[in-house]
Amino acid sequence: MPHLLSLIREDVANVVEHDPAAKSRLEVFLCYSGLHAVWFHRMNHWLWNHRLFLLARMLSQAARFLTGIEIHPGAKIGRRLFIDHGLGVVIGETAIVGDDVTLYQGVTLGGTGKEHGKRHPTIEDNVVVGGGAKILGNITVGKNCRIGAGSVVLRNVPEHSTVVGVPGHIIFREGKRVVITDPKQINDPLSEALASVANEVNKLRERVQQLEGSEVKGEPLSESLQRIMEDVDYQI
Ligand SMILES: CC(C)(COP(=O)(O)OP(=O)(O)OC[C@H]1O[C@@H](n2cnc3c(N)ncnc32)[C@H](O)[C@@H]1OP(=O)(O)O)[C@@H](O)C(=O)NCCC(=O)NCCS
Known part of the structure; x- marks a missing residue:
């Protein structure tokens, strides 16, 4: 050495x-x-x-x-x-x-x-x-x-x-x-669970809309959820 x-x-x-x-x-x-x-x-x-x-x-x-x-x-x-x-x-x-x-x-x-x-x-x-x-x-x-x-x-x-x-x-x-456009890219089991819950909520919103014949008026989105919606292409 x-x-x-x-x-x-x-x-x-x-x-x-x-x-x-x-x-x-x-x-x-x-x-x-x-x-x-x-x-x-x-x-x-x-x-x-x-x-x-x-x-x-x-x-x-x-x-x-x-x-x-x-x-x-x-x-x-x-x-x-x-x-x-x-x-x-x-x-x-x-x-x-x-x-x-x-x-x-x-x-x-x-x-x-x-x-x-x-x-x-x-x-x-x-x-x-x-x-x-x-x-x-x-x-x-x-x-x-x-x-x-x-x-x-x-x-x-x-x-x-x-x-x-x-x-x-x-x-x-x-x-x-780097903007994560799909939570699944993080490859985290929790993200997948959240993504599938979000999909379910989307489907339910659409179904309720169909049944009521008008747009569903819910609570306004929280600040953090709004940020996610603005930042990423993935739509909750
Ligand atoms: C990862 C690291 C290098 C990033 O530093 P940076 O380029 O200045 O980035 P920022 O501090 O602006 O953070 C960017 C984002 O990453 C997040 N983040 C930063 N470090 C993180 C960490 N270790 N774990 C999880 N998220 C982290 C921030 O919360 C921020 O998120 P947001 O934009 O959603 O608010 C730095 O945070 C770090 O962990 N350095 C290691 C230092 C260390 O171990 N020191 C030991 C001294 S004894």
Whole structure:
């Protein structure tokens, strides 16, 4: 590992540049457990690649005990990974993380439990993953994406997108707001239930209209419902 020291210098400089809370290089070097975990990982990954699997696993467990961050030694990590706060971060064996990625505390780059082989996500360069977000399965999060805190991402995310929610859905792409025109696009069981209830209500309105021979006069729509009706093509 000839470059380890220069990589450490680069990691520290990166944090000093990007974290407003960082006061000095010495503080970053001594106190940022996210960096300590990455440095341990570089060593463990080297051991893993040299088929010293058990030693690599034991040292990664020791790193987990010391930092609260679990990175499997098989994971491929790019340069300048910044794990901010870090507690509870889990990175699986076949995960690939690009350069200049930021992960906050509680992030999981995990498997769904249904796949074999490459079963953890690929995170491309310059992605920010918010606190507690779960990115699961052999999916790819494209360059320059932002994943909202608490999201659960189960599908590929195209470059330059912002994803939020459970399950995660795109709200910004290439800097523009993405309007969901059909609640089913969110692929959320609750949305489907709401969509089918809305369809039923529509049918009933039409039926009542037919029976009464005039337009049904109901309560005025609530403000939030009005906003949905204006924003989306999907008609409730
Ligand atoms: C996803 C994120 C990057 C979006 O930031 P942004 O581009 O400034 O977007 P906005 O704050 O304008 O939010 C846009 C919409 O998404 C919603 N939203 C934002 N973050 C969300 C989240 N994590 N989960 C669900 N919805 C979210 C907002 O309520 C808003 O909805 P609306 O337009 O219907 O009112 C940001 O909210 C986020 O989660 N960052 C992670 C920060 C983090 O984890 N910090 C840890 C520090 S310790």
